[in-house]
Amino acid sequence: MTRELTEDPALVRLVEAMLFASAEPLAERDLADRLPPGADIPALLTRLEREYAPRGVQLMRAGSGWSFVTAADLAPMLGRERRIEKKLSRAAIETLAVIAYHQPVTRGEIEEIRGVQLSKGTLDALFEYGWIEPRGRRETPGRPATWMTTDAFLRHFGLATTRELPNLDELRAAGLLDARPAIRVLQPDGGGAEEIPPAAEPLDPDGA
């Protein structure tokens, strides 16, 4: 008796539609509720499973429930690639520039040079883009890692080597170093910013 019920194409269609439309995987007893008594549910499921095996959709069993899922091997093709263009943050590109000009350079040195602390993600982001990498360590207490730019960095910025980066004079010639009006009197030596000791206590013009 199960023989002809199993072969009944109407029942196969019904099971197929039920599994398709259901929001949840269906257990065999869920199917039994809506099939004529005596329907050989395991046989119907096996048949469907076999019919769908070569297709882009498969009948899959997860625990006690059955559901259709897209074939796993298609996942890479199904995935839509979405390109998001992102601009580097000001801090990131400046840090990248400092690394490019001062490499190899430690995190602490970058902070010293830039005069501000590096925020958490800045180096991580540059590393993730493949533009910098840690290479070697500074032989100072704590042996901090030193950072350098990568070949990917050179490719991205169209440089053959980091020596192609314009030097200070060239930057100045390009107008990239035009000094803003600065209060000269406060910087009597005019240079060696790196060696500047910690900032003095600011003046207290408001007084007590």
Added chain:
Amino acid sequence: MTRELTEDPALVRLVEAMLFASAEPLAERDLADRLPPGADIPALLTRLEREYAPRGVQLMRAGSGWSFVTAADLAPMLGRERRIEKKLSRAAIETLAVIAYHQPVTRGEIEEIRGVQLSKGTLDALFEYGWIEPRGRRETPGRPATWMTTDAFLRHFGLATTRELPNLDELRAAGLLDARPAIRVLQPDGGGAEEIPPAAEPLDPDGA
């Protein structure tokens, strides 16, 4: 070249999986995004449609969208909860029919065909269902908007295109879809029903 691409079982599987993964209809251009260039998408869809025709799940076209749905004949056996929609008023059903069979059609033309002004909410209700939308304007005085049915309308009623509307050819052959002007009485000034004069006047045109 399209031949072998069409026959490529991998592409059929991919299209099948894409359509299966989505509950919403996909347009051919959505599919094209993830298929190799040159894939004959209409041929792939036709093949899938044919393969699924006898099954409990069918590939359905509604306007520009394609989607898998359960076979309509299984509805009674599926025992699914039917979405209870607010029952459409007779005015709304007739208005929907007028738009479907006469599109594109202006509000004034709908009123002319039905011989009555559209009550406030009728178009709104159909618009809210997503079944109609204003598309273009009639180049007549006042440039009234013209209404058309949507792909969602086609999908709801299981139509591939508006050419599949029931009895469309018979109605057209009988001249019943002609945009013949209404009898004069319904548009006394040659305009819309809005200009109907006060009741008393036309009843006794000979009176004092």
Added chain:
Amino acid sequence: MSAVPLRAVAEDDGVADDLAADSLRSDAFVVDVDGWEGPLDLLLTLARAQKVDLRRISIVALADQYLAYVAAARRASLELAAEYLVMAAWLAELKSRLLLPEPPAPDEPSSDAMAAALAFQLRRMDAMREAGKGLMVRPQFGRDFWARGRPEAIPERISVVVKADLGSLLQAYGRHLRRRRGEAPLALSEPVKLDSIEAALSRILQSLGQAPGWESLARYLPEGTLAGVREGSLAACSSLAATFGAVLELARQGIIVLRQNQPFGPIYLKPVSGEGERP
């Protein structure tokens, strides 16, 4: 426009009797409790009651039925929507023309053309009514067929493309270097004694009011301050700034008033209690 008044007619016993007397009573009147969607809808319902092909409908009989219906409604003092009355007038005219054929005026349509137009409109209306029914008996989405119940999220591979070019890199470095120069911490190569506002305040208060009237601010600067500022002496600059700050503070406290006749001009001050000429 609503046909509610007509529904009232159909439901009112007295009027219903009238309707029966006018041999208007048909299933449609009783069954259709929704009312009519305008005069055409009512006409169509009446025409259908004739149970003949709409193409062979008797327009005269139809006009009679409609007019009787409207008359009944009026007898019952029910307010009919304007369009029903317009239609009644039109049908009355059509009927009289059909019954008493006479050549129409040149600018008027013939009675046959009028009847044909009405018949066409009824048939078209009927076709749309049926088309609407035809749509509604079709299998409907969400009622008779369903979409996939477990849609799968299509994975999206998001690849971030970072935009940066050599120009922006160099600009960033230039920006960095400029800032190093401009905003470098104050560097003092040797200890400098700086003036303070407190010192300037006591200095001013000590000698304030020794001379009556307006006095130049410069009088309150330590000796050699202006020359020192010109030479870039930090101490002199601090004296100038401290004195100016102190003077503003005294003005704020209402101890002195300040005056400057033009931008960058000399600043004058005098005690509030003091008298004197304007400088």
